[in-house]
Amino acid sequence: MTAPHVVISDVTRVHGEAETRVVALDHVSLDIHAGELVAVMGPSGSGKSTLLNVAGGLDRPTSGTVSIGGEEIGGLAPRDLARLRRRRMGFVFQDYNLIPSLTAAENVALPLELDGVRARQARRQARRTLDLMDLMALSDRYPDQMSGGQQQRVAIARALVGSRRFVLADEPTGALDSHTGEDVLRVLRERCDDGVAGLLVTHEARHAAWADRVVFLRDGRVVDSTGGADVAEDLLTGGSAR
Amino acid sequence: MSVRLGLMALLAEGDSYGARLRSDFEERTGGTWPLNVGQVYTTIERLVRDGLVEQAGEADAEGRISYRLTAAGRAELDAWWTTPVDRTSTPRDELTIKLALAVTAPGVDVAAVVQGQRTATLRHLRDLTRLKRDALDRAEGSGEGVRDGADGGGGEHGLAWLLVLEHLVFAAEAEVRWLDHVESALARHARRTPAGSRRAGHDSAGEVPAHREGTHA
Numbered sequence: 033m034t035a036p037h038v039v040i041s042d043v044t045r046v047h048g049e050a051e052t053r054v055v056a057l058d059h060v061s062l063d064i065h066a067g068e069l070v071a072v073m074g075p076s077g078s079g080k081s082t083l084l085n086v087a088g089g090l091d092r093p094t095s096g097t098v099s100i101g102g103e104e105i106g107g108l109a110p111r112d113l114a115r116l117r118r119r120r121m122g123f124v125f126q127d128y129n130l131i132p133s134l135t136a137a138e139n140v141a142l143p144l145e146l147d148g149v150r151a152r153q154a155r156r157q158a159r160r161t162l163d164l165m166d167l168m169a170l171s172d173r174y175p176d177q178m179s180g181g182q183q184q185r186v187a188i189a190r191a192l193v194g195s196r197r198f199v200l201a202d203e204p205t206g207a208l209d210s211h212t213g214e215d216v217l218r219v220l221r222e223r224c225d226d227g228v229a230g231l232l233v234t235h236e237a238r239h240a241a242w243a244d245r246v247v248f249l250r251d252g253r254v255v256d257s258t259g260g261a262d263v264a265e266d267l268l269t270g271g272s273a274r
Numbered sequence: 275m276s277v278r279l280g281l282m283a284l285l286a287e288g289d290s291y292g293a294r295l296r297s298d299f300e301e302r303t304g305g306t307w308p309l310n311v312g313q314v315y316t317t318i319e320r321l322v323r324d325g326l327v328e329q330a331g332e333a334d335a336e337g338r339i340s341y342r343l344t345a346a347g348r349a350e351l352d353a354w355w356t357t358p359v360d361r362t363s364t365p366r367d368e369l370t371i372k373l374a375l376a377v378t379a380p381g382v383d384v385a386a387v388v389q390g391q392r393t394a395t396l397r398h399l400r401d402l403t404r405l406k407r408d409a410l411d412r413a414e415g416s417g418e419g420v421r422d423g424a425d426g427g428g429g430e431h432g433l434a435w436l437l438v439l440e441h442l443v444f445a446a447e448a449e450v451r452w453l454d455h456v457e458s459a460l461a462r463h464a465r466r467t468p469a470g471s472r473r474a475g476h477d478s479a480g481e482v483p484a485h486r487e488g489t490h491a
Contacts, residue, residue: 075454218407237396237450238443241403246396250457256389258396 036063037229038087038198043096045082056082058252069221069230071240074249080233081202087231088121088200089113100198118147121198122191126206128183130175136186137162137171140193161193165219181212185219192223201232205239217242277317282343282351289330291338292318302434326350373456384460392453399446406439
């Protein structure tokens with residue numbers, strides 16, 4: 033088996049000090065292979081979003097390491113980390129976060145342009161990604177001309193345009209009705225089937241079920257995982273989902 | 275529901291014989307309720323005895339006897355469609371009983387029971403979702419929207435199967451939510467009565483550490 037694309041190793045994240053000290057993540061380990069979609073579930077305050085932020089380099093662990101595509105991100109300077117985020121991963125949020133004054137194709141091209149790719153080439157790559165995801169019909173539409181589900185699919189295209197192979201989705205179906213939410217998950221699932229590594233945070237088991245593996249967090253620790261037998265053994269020895 | 279009403283519902287669509295009723299029943303319920311042929315024939319005999327179904331002519335060349343609904347049968351079926359399914363009877367679900375007993379049974383780690391079940395139910399949910407995805411892909415491959423109920427590769431039968439699957443998905447999801455609720459109820463109970471903490475969770479000390487009360491995520 034090839035090395036995992038994402039390796040979260042023994043990560044602890046502590047917020048505050050003394051009386052206000054809160055352990056958001058408590059020795060969490062998690063691997064995500066290319067082509068694998070992992071869902072994180074758990075009640076409010078269990079550390080789901082902190083895990084997503086740490087995995088995406090938006091937050092730094094207090095201890096432990098995170099590697100993306102073989103590169104340990106803890107030691108990177110802020111500028112290098114920002115570049116790695118732009119080039120190697122994409123985020124999908126509950127509220128889509130498309131820029132209202134740009135068309136779907138322009139929104140998808142934006143991360144490439146921010147990374148210095150010429151506008152024309154960026155637009156061409158954006159259209160290729162939209163085409164791959166059967167979204168070409170939307171390419172010239174502005175966000176207010178699209179439904180919520182369409183906007184979210186465009187947001188997934190934006191998260192994966194160019195060479196980015198790691199998508200992090202925080203409650204991407206939260207604002208959508210049941211069927212539309214499911215359509216969005218199918219798109220995410222298909223991208224993962226094509227080799228992308230995915231990390232999905234959701235509080236709905238029905239949505240988590242689209243993942244290959246579900247990791248259940250409580251109080252910052254992994255308490256359950258639907259992985260193989262080796263995972264059950266890890267659980268017994270103290271909170272690892274690897 | 276009974277097999278009886280299921281077979282009557284199929285006969286309302288047209289005359290049919292035992293083996294076909296059986297395969298239609300299984301197809302329509304997505305194979306979630308397998309019948310044996312003996313069960314089908316016994317049920318038909320009783321329906322005939324009760325005047326709800328009657329033989330439709332002589333046996334065909336292959337010896338198969340078709341049956342049809344009588345007026346009384348149709349009336350009973352119509353009443354079934356318009357009467358809500360009774361949900362007031364006490365649940366006899368094994369998991370419910372198991373957890374209710376586990377809470378007071380000596381030496382049982384309820385938290386481990388909950389976690390083990392949740393893992394199993396989440397896996398089941400994932401498997402159901404894969405089946406559902408296949409059903410949706412098949413429907414799209416045939417060029418028919420399965421949810422539109424259009425006839426074709428997905429078609430009405432595809433829609434029936436999808437609805438059965440979705441029922442199972444929602445039931446499994448509800449079970450996961452309930453298990454989560456059980457887990458937090460146990461933790462809350464342990465906090466109030468430290469002596470009960472032995473059974474209440476991963477926290478053998480019985481006290482919830484400060485870091486567990488954070489509200490961030």
